[in-house]
Amino acid sequence: MSPEPRTIVITGASSGIGRKAAVALAEGVATIAVVGRNPERTKAVAEEVGGTAFLVDFDHLASVRRLAEELLETYPRIDALANNAGGLVSTREITADGFERTLQSNHLAPFLLTRLLLPRLVESGGRVVSTSSAANLLGRVRLDDLNWAKRPWFGGWGAYGASKMLTIQFIQQLARRSSVKAFSFHPGLVKTNFGSESASMKVMNVLSGGNYGISADAGAVPLIQLVGPTTIGVASGTYFDQLKPNGLSGPQAKNEPLAEAVWERTSELVGLPAEL
Template sequence: MPRTIVITGASSGVGLAAAEQLAATDTVVLVGRTPQRLEAAARQVRDAHVFRADFEDLDQVRDLAAQLREAYPKIDVLANNAGGMVEPYRRTKDGFEATIQGNHLAPFLLTHLLRDRLTGGVVIGTASRAHMRGVPDPDDLVGDPARYKAFPQYGAAKAANILFAAEAARRWPEITSVSFHPGVVRTNFGAGKATRFFYKYAPFLVTPEKAGALLVWLANNQHLVNGAYYVGHKVSTPFRHAGDPALAARLWDASAEATGVRG
């Protein structure tokens, strides 16, 4: 029986590549922000279901969750893949720094709202080795524009992805939660012309198809280590702060308060 697989950030890059591969056997749900790109992605993915939400607006995340709950009694895999780097500093309508909201608070909220649909399933968070560059501060999810630096803040958000997966495994044993590093992927990722040029043209970058295949491997693997951080097909130890259970618990509680969820 086909599984239901929800992939956020599915209109391009890793998410779209994974969706194309998974659609051969499963019902794939594409979630993205930009209507035109979503429409183009839907033409590439066989029988795809499409939903739109901007993760810089938590009300749209709540609406998305409600739509997904109505459409699917069970979700077998939720791939929290949406995210990116923001430059310069931007504060969302919800009052949080945009990088931490788009990469962490929004998927945190979405996963909570879909929790009962995910029982027995898998949640996969697209993290990054960039997590070594920044530490999330549970006491400050707003940030200071005067001290803002895009790469460290992106690193902090990716560390938050790893911490969330590990803490979810401790709190929600009925769901398998993991995070992974997809490689340095050739996409339209980045903030600023120089960064975007690098991620589009540097010769050693991983293709979206190869990174997407890793997401597919995780989605299909019945022997994942709950709470683990994967690099390639192996469990890896993240940098110290991203493996700190105390920080994970503090971040969870702060994120729950920020998004208005419990559990």
């Protein structure tokens, strides 16, 4: 008797490395919850992989809560969650929830979704994988300025880098506080629609003739490997540079008191208790 297929939730699955991972993991006989913002693209990917489409807008935390309810109603078992949505915002904007948009889409929303799905993930001995970035080296987390109101914007790169440091810290704390296996990773500089609003990314695209970076197929490899059923032979909480464990990260990645404070503050911001 063959085992039941694993159920994997992938956010940001309507394009880029999320779509590539969804296709590859579905071929490995997994059930894929395809989560995206664009209705047409999300539906198309879900049909391509034989999965189910779920729509969400990370600029609204109420939408994240609705998504969690739909996923829990649909799947009695969730084996893995890939937090892959988010991006670079070139102009500082505030969401309807009152948070800077990069902070909300890259950190608060995936934190909230993970926490709401966590009991189901724990039941299955599941895994959480979050897409971070080498840009964490550019970011500095300040608890007194998570909304990036006190610092120059500079095209959003500082806020983006800080959000990716927050991703690393979140995964470290999740590994310490729960029984799920949790990992974060840098996929490499991938040639996708990432940063399409950013002036600096547009310049890079022009100067390189559109040939900068690696393909989405290559960038999806670590996501596929980390989310898949293969045992990962390193400690839960590890940050990968592509498939290399203990990738280069900023000093704050080793600041456990700060990571603990970030967990507590983030829990407060999304309306959840810090304790699991």
